[in-house]
Amino acid sequence: MKRPTIADIAGRAGVSKVAVSYALNGQPGVSDATRARIVAIAEEIGWRPNSAARALNGARANCVGLALCRPARILGVEPFFMELISGIEGVLANRSYALLLQVVTSHEQESEVYRRWWGESRIDGVFLVDLHYSDSRVVELERLGMPVVVIGHPTESGSLSAVWSDDGEAVRETVGYLVALGHRRVARVAGLPELVHTTVRDQAFEQACEGVAEHVTVHTDYTGEEGARATRRLLSSPNRPTAIIYDNDIMAVAGMSVAQEMRVEVPRDLSIVAWDDSPLSQVVRPPLTALTRDIPAYGAHAAQRLLALIAGETVPPYEDRAAVLTPRGSTGPAHSV
Amino acid sequence: MKRPTIADIAGRAGVSKVAVSYALNGQPGVSDATRARIVAIAEEIGWRPNSAARALNGARANCVGLALCRPARILGVEPFFMELISGIEGVLANRSYALLLQVVTSHEQESEVYRRWWGESRIDGVFLVDLHYSDSRVVELERLGMPVVVIGHPTESGSLSAVWSDDGEAVRETVGYLVALGHRRVARVAGLPELVHTTVRDQAFEQACEGVAEHVTVHTDYTGEEGARATRRLLSSPNRPTAIIYDNDIMAVAGMSVAQEMRVEVPRDLSIVAWDDSPLSQVVRPPLTALTRDIPAYGAHAAQRLLALIAGETVPPYEDRAAVLTPRGSTGPAHSV
DNA sequence: GTATGAGGGTTATCCGGTTCAGAGAGGGAG
DNA sequence: CTCCCTCTCTGAACCGGATAACCCTCATAC
Numbered sequence: 111m112k113r114p115t116i117a118d119i120a121g122r123a124g125v126s127k128v129a130v131s132y133a134l135n136g137q138p139g140v141s142d143a144t145r146a147r148i149v150a151i152a153e154e155i156g157w158r159p160n161s162a163a164r165a166l167n168g169a170r171a172n173c174v175g176l177a178l179c180r181p182a183r184i185l186g187v188e189p190f191f192m193e194l195i196s197g198i199e200g201v202l203a204n205r206s207y208a209l210l211l212q213v214v215t216s217h218e219q220e221s222e223v224y225r226r227w228w229g230e231s232r233i234d235g236v237f238l239v240d241l242h243y244s245d246s247r248v249v250e251l252e253r254l255g256m257p258v259v260v261i262g263h264p265t266e267s268g269s270l271s272a273v274w275s276d277d278g279e280a281v282r283e284t285v286g287y288l289v290a291l292g293h294r295r296v297a298r299v300a301g302l303p304e305l306v307h308t309t310v311r312d313q314a315f316e317q318a319c320e321g322v323a324e325h326v327t328v329h330t331d332y333t334g335e336e337g338a339r340a341t342r343r344l345l346s347s348p349n350r351p352t353a354i355i356y357d358n359d360i361m362a363v364a365g366m367s368v369a370q371e372m373r374v375e376v377p378r379d380l381s382i383v384a385w386d387d388s389p390l391s392q393v394v395r396p397p398l399t400a401l402t403r404d405i406p407a408y409g410a411h412a413a414q415r416l417l418a419l420i421a422g423e424t425v426p427p428y429e430d431r432a433a434v435l436t437p438r439g440s441t442g443p444a445h446s447v
Numbered sequence: 448m449k450r451p452t453i454a455d456i457a458g459r460a461g462v463s464k465v466a467v468s469y470a471l472n473g474q475p476g477v478s479d480a481t482r483a484r485i486v487a488i489a490e491e492i493g494w495r496p497n498s499a500a501r502a503l504n505g506a507r508a509n510c511v512g513l514a515l516c517r518p519a520r521i522l523g524v525e526p527f528f529m530e531l532i533s534g535i536e537g538v539l540a541n542r543s544y545a546l547l548l549q550v551v552t553s554h555e556q557e558s559e560v561y562r563r564w565w566g567e568s569r570i571d572g573v574f575l576v577d578l579h580y581s582d583s584r585v586v587e588l589e590r591l592g593m594p595v596v597v598i599g600h601p602t603e604s605g606s607l608s609a610v611w612s613d614d615g616e617a618v619r620e621t622v623g624y625l626v627a628l629g630h631r632r633v634a635r636v637a638g639l640p641e642l643v644h645t646t647v648r649d650q651a652f653e654q655a656c657e658g659v660a661e662h663v664t665v666h667t668d669y670t671g672e673e674g675a676r677a678t679r680r681l682l683s684s685p686n687r688p689t690a691i692i693y694d695n696d697i698m699a700v701a702g703m704s705v706a707q708e709m710r711v712e713v714p715r716d717l718s719i720v721a722w723d724d725s726p727l728s729q730v731v732r733p734p735l736t737a738l739t740r741d742i743p744a745y746g747a748h749a750a751q752r753l754l755a756l757i758a759g760e761t762v763p764p765y766e767d768r769a770a771v772l773t774p775r776g777s778t779g780p781a782h783s784v
Numbered sequence: 785g786t787a788t789g790a791g792g793g794t795t796a797t798c799c800g801g802t803t804c805a806g807a808g809a810g811g812g813a814g
Numbered sequence: 815c816t817c818c819c820t821c822t823c824t825g826a827a828c829c830g831g832a833t834a835a836c837c838c839t840c841a842t843a844c
Contacts, residue, residue, distance in 0.1 A: 113566060115800055126824050131802060141822060158566025162508070163800035165499035166829045173547075173569075182533035182743050187726050189523030196519035199550045208569065210510075211548045213536045229450060229495025231830095232510075232545065334730035363700075364730035371732060389524050390727070393671035393701035395708060406519050452830055463794055468832060478792060500830035503799045568800095 114157045122151050134159075165231055174202065174416055175210040175227050175236040177220045184332055185213065187360050189388045190405060191239075194261070197409025198237070205417060217242075221250040228256050234420045235259070237412055241266050241306040257419040259412050263306045264427040271425040273412040277307050278314035280401050280433040281355075284383055285318035287435055288353045292444035293381060295324045297351035299340045299361055303329040308357070311385075315355070326351065330361065337361025341368040345380070352444045353381040359390045362398055366440065377442035387436055396439030403433040451492045459488050471496075502568055511539065511753055512547040512564050512573040514557045521669055522550065524697050526725045527742060528576075531598070534746025535574070542754060554579075558587040565593050571757045572596070574749055578603050578643040594756040596749050600643045601764040608762040610749040614644055615651035617738050617770040618692075621720055622655035624772055625690045629781035630718060632661045634688035636677045636698055640666040645694070648722075652692070663688065667698065674698025678705040682717070689781045690718040696727045699735055703777065714779035724773055733776030740770040 116130040123130065125144065132139040133148035134157075140148070165171050176198070178191060185191060195209070202209055210233055214220045224247070227233045235257030238247060248268045251258045264272035288296055298315050301308050312327050319325035328344065330336035337356060344351055345368065356362035362384035366376055374380050376396060384391050387400035408430050415425045453467040460467065462481060469476040470485040471494075477485070488494075502508050513535070515528060522528060532546070539546055547570055551557045561584070564570045572594030575584060585605045588595045601609035625633055635652050638645050649664050656662035665681065667673035674693060681688055682705065693699035699721035703713055711717050713733060721728050724737035745767050752762045 113568070117800075127801075128803085128825085129823060131800095132823090135802085137802095139822065144822080156562075156566070158563060160503070160800050161567035161569050162499040162502035163829090164802080166497070166503055166800080166831090167802050168829070169802080171499070182530055183726065185533060186526030186530040186742075192523040192529060193519055195548065196522060196550050199548075203549065203551075206563075208564075209548050211532065211536075211546050212540065213533050214540075225493075226495060226543075227545075229493065230498035231450070232498050334726045338730060360726060360730060363727070367730055367732040389520065389671045389697060390700070393675060393697060393704055394731070395704040405523075454830075464831075465795085465833085466793060468830095469793090472832085474832095476792065481792080497830050500799090501832080503801095503830080504832045505799070506832080 113160070114155045115160070116157070118155065119148060119151050119157060122155075123148050170234045170420065171232055172206060173208040173210055173233050174413075174420075175212070175224070175233040176239070177212045177214050177223050177236070179214050179217060179220050179240060181215070182213070187334070188332065188358060189390075190358075190386060193405035194239075194409040194412075197406030198413040200406065201410045201413035201417070207417065217246055221247055224251060224254060224256070228254050235416050237261055237416060238267075238270070242304050243306060243309070257416060259416040259419065259425070261408070261412050263310055266306050267427075271415060271419055272427045273408070273415055273430060274427065275403065275408065275430040276432040277311050280385075280435070281311050281314035282318045283432075283435050284355055284401065285315065285323070287437070288355075288381060288383070288441070289322050291353075291381065291442065293323060293351075293353040294444065295349060295351045295353075297325070297344050297354045298327045299337055299344075299354055299356045299365065300327055300329050301332045301357040311357070324349075324351075330357075332358055332361065334360045334364035337364040338368045341365035342372070345369065345372050345374055352379070353383070353441070355383045355385070357385045359384040359386060359388050359398065359400065362400075362440075363390060363394055366394065366398075377440055378445060381441040381444070383435075383441060385433070391438070399438045399441040400436050401433035402436045404431070450497070451489075451494045452497070453494070455492065456485060456488050456494060459492075460485050507571045507757065508569055509543060510545040510547055510570050511750075511757075512549070512561070512570040513576070514549045514551050514560050514573070516551050516554060516557050516577060518552070519550070524671075525669065525695060526727075527695075527723055530742040531576075531746040531749075534743030535750040537743065538747045538750035538754070544754065554583055558584055561588060561591060561593070565591050572753050574598055574753065575604075575607070579641050580643060580646070594753060596753040596756065596762070598745070598749050600647055603643050604764075608752060608756055609764045610745070610752055610767060611764065612740065612745065612767040613769040614648050617722075617772070618648050618651035619655045620769075620772050621692055621738065622652065622660070624774070625692075625718060625720070625778070626659050628690075628718065628779065630660060630688075630690040631781065632686060632688045632690075634662070634681050634691045635664040636674055636681075636691055636693045636702065637664055637666050638669045638694040648694070661686075661688075667694075669695055669698065671697045671701035675701040675705045678702035679709070682706065682709050682711055689716070690720070690778070692720045692722070694722045696721040696723060696725050696735065696737065699737075699777075700727065700731055703731065703735075714777050715782060718778040718781070720772075720778060722770070728775070736775045736778040737773050738770035739773045741768070 120127045120130045133145040238260045241262035258270045260267035260270045260272040328340040384398045384400045387402035391398035391400045457464045457467045470482040575597045578599035595607045597604035597607045597609040665677040721735045721737045724739035728735035728737045756762050
């Protein structure tokens, strides 16, 4: 039950391998009649191009890579990555591109994965996510000279193409909204401080609060436990915040539970905003005011740009739409304590 | 900046390509001195075996596939798949195997992806998840003759190897626990009815309740909205259940919110159990009693078996540990209404 | 002195598809 | 009738590595 090759087709059709190759690739050099005959036979015996043989001729691997550097327990809880992948795949599937996925535990390991994939000619390009400052992976990828689309802020992506969204704008919108509601003490429970987008949000937060509200930022590892702990600390402080912005929804939910535990009522005594809207935000009581973003679309844009890059086009940084605030029941006017 | 090949190494070392091939693959036929020299050169110039060239010689592709057939919004919310993938990857990474991922929207499309991957020699085997009854994908994969590990119940996996866990046992344990707490009207908010594991749980649920408690099962699509709707309906019925078992945690959280909305107190008036423990279960108030399972380990077991299958070994069905009940604050003794 | 064999290489082929340089056949122009 | 060109198709080489088969040298055994 060997897989059929173009030689088999050539034998049946009574022509050479070359004619078959031309016919199946839509190249000139065969008559329409012969082409039709060859195509019919190929279809009949279920022929597929051997991707290895094609790749060997310097052709593309028709495959791109994505490495995720987060512990399993966080990856599972963050809907972000799965939604991003779904969006990426929507674009890739149309062009018969495959996605190679790897979960790694360090940047060194991640760079090694890139070197291996690229060295083995397994992929034509990669997506880089969770950008850090002075990111060693950027340097490594520039060195390899492989097509890359960074999903993150272009100031830190070096010479690599970036797809990003203005988190600062979303922060300003949120703070403006909270201040308008009368909040004067606002906290932010942020994610990993080494991530560029965390710092971007941190800075925008500070600037937006400057002069209009007291502000404090606490960093966490995105887990519910740390979100809960941070909330407990914030709500225990002498003049506790009347509003908290969380960097993901699981922490926001955890924070809301802590508030409830401490008899701090949401939204009466505390307003809560979650970054990245997900179904979770809508099923809790009260439903969470969230910063909504079309993540699959974000992934799709990145994929389009990576394919363009692979095709040899030059790809300028692309700024996707910023997250927009979706007010729900977890935010309300501030009450003086 | 061409990638170095064994021919380059051969040139530098002053030997033939074959000697290099032997040396780098640990085969006999070269002296230790020559081997050391060749290995040193290979390392120096950063040589990597071209995966396409290797695959072309009938060697393995060193890659396995996974296709997920669920809409993006559900994939994102279910931590199950990401955790499964993490577990799979732990095993694959050790053996330098890559994972090809694709999100599809129908079984036909999924089968087509398998045909293409296999026909193109891209993969050595696949994982099959979300088994249905009379699953067309099983037939297709048997026809293709490719190594497959089904992550699901072995009665429906045909001749394919299966890795599974006894959901029935977990259901019995849960029902037993609820009955011991005095519950006599128990409901189950189940997932997609066409999935084998849903039916397995449904049947075990009915049997376990038989004679000891009234029972009712409602099917949903795993989303929070449907979980909420089902809960609303259940709690509005004339003799409403005093305990509900949900097929995932997002629905359990949604159900708890609905209960709160309807002034049904958890766990006083209603006990809630969630299938598949996740960090989410622990951050809500009260924390959810959940059926805990080590999903990464589950994935790892499946991966080990797929690799064994690819290596030509025969792999009997493997029964992983059943989910165990982790009681938390969302369950308590039943009160007569 | 010759047969035997192991150690260390080499040459030739193959995997499946692509690409380049031609080779015949047929047609139109001069 | 010849020249030239186009159309259709073929042989051969190539991509990078694996592998079967064979070759040479030197050491050992008889």
